Amino acid sequence: MVRRVREGERLQLVDGTGGTAEVAVTATGKKDLTARVETVEQLPAEEPRVTVVQAIPKGERADLAVEVLTEVGADVIVPWAAERCVGVWRPERAERSLARWRATAREAAKQARRAFVPEVTEQADTTRVAELLEQASVPVVLHEAASGPIGNLPIPGRGSIVVVVGPEGGISEAELAAFAAVGAEPVRLGSSVLRTSTAGVAAVAALLARTRRWS
Incomplete structure (x- = not known):
């Protein structure tokens, strides 16, 4: 299934090592999109x-x-x-x-x-x-x-x-x-x-x- 992202939607991005960012989509193309970064956070590793x-x-x-x-x-x-x-x-x-x-x-x-x-x-x-x-x-x-x-x-x-x-x-x-x-x-x-x-x-x-x- 392909999810079509529209302008104005908010996305959460992660880097796989605890880094997260919340972004707002400002423009979309056939193969790319542009987004504005609104928040960035580095989460600590969970324990235990x-x-x-x-x-x-x-x-x-x-x-x-x-x-x-x-x-x-x-x-x-x-x-x-x-x-x-x-x-x-x-x-x-x-x-x-x-x-x-x-x-x-x-x-x-x-x-x-x-x-x-x-x-x-x-x-x-x-x-x-x-x-x-x-x-x-x-x-x-x-x-x-x-x-x-x-x-x-x-x-x-x-x-x-x-x-x-x-x-x-x-x-x-x-x-x-x-x-x-x-x-x-x-x-x-x-x-x-x-x-x-x-x-x-x-x-x-x-x-x-x-x-x-x-x-």
Whole structure:
């Protein structure tokens, strides 16, 4: 769909790193427009910062995962080559797949009118994921068999939250052991088992609802 901007309309522009400007359109052409800048603001990064480690889904479910994580407020998205991933980024396709995730995040940020576009990092292995969990203020590993609910986790006003979302086949015992070794015990979302493409957005929403970011 093409949206036709008319003279007199007001637009909000963002640079993806917190910079915003409100402008009034003064003239339009077939391929360009002229606008008057009315306000400019540099927004601070929101806290707590949320990183989602997303096990690589298969096919279009990867696009869905990145899209909804961006819309809900994830600050960093980390593609994870988990042991049981159905989707695999082979060397010859890794660069193209990463570029697609980043493009999806940019477009979703525009749709959501976010001042910040999430950072999509290089593909991570389990060792790197364990490091991220160890550094987090609140490490969150989603697992349907966990005894404790996500609602019991303490949420800080500052710092960082790292959420690990496993693949369709689940997080392996070896991966759970690696995460437990750095103090990250699994938690559950509820009685339902969500798909890997939607579990992350549910978890982030449940956590952000208890922070000042959503207050």
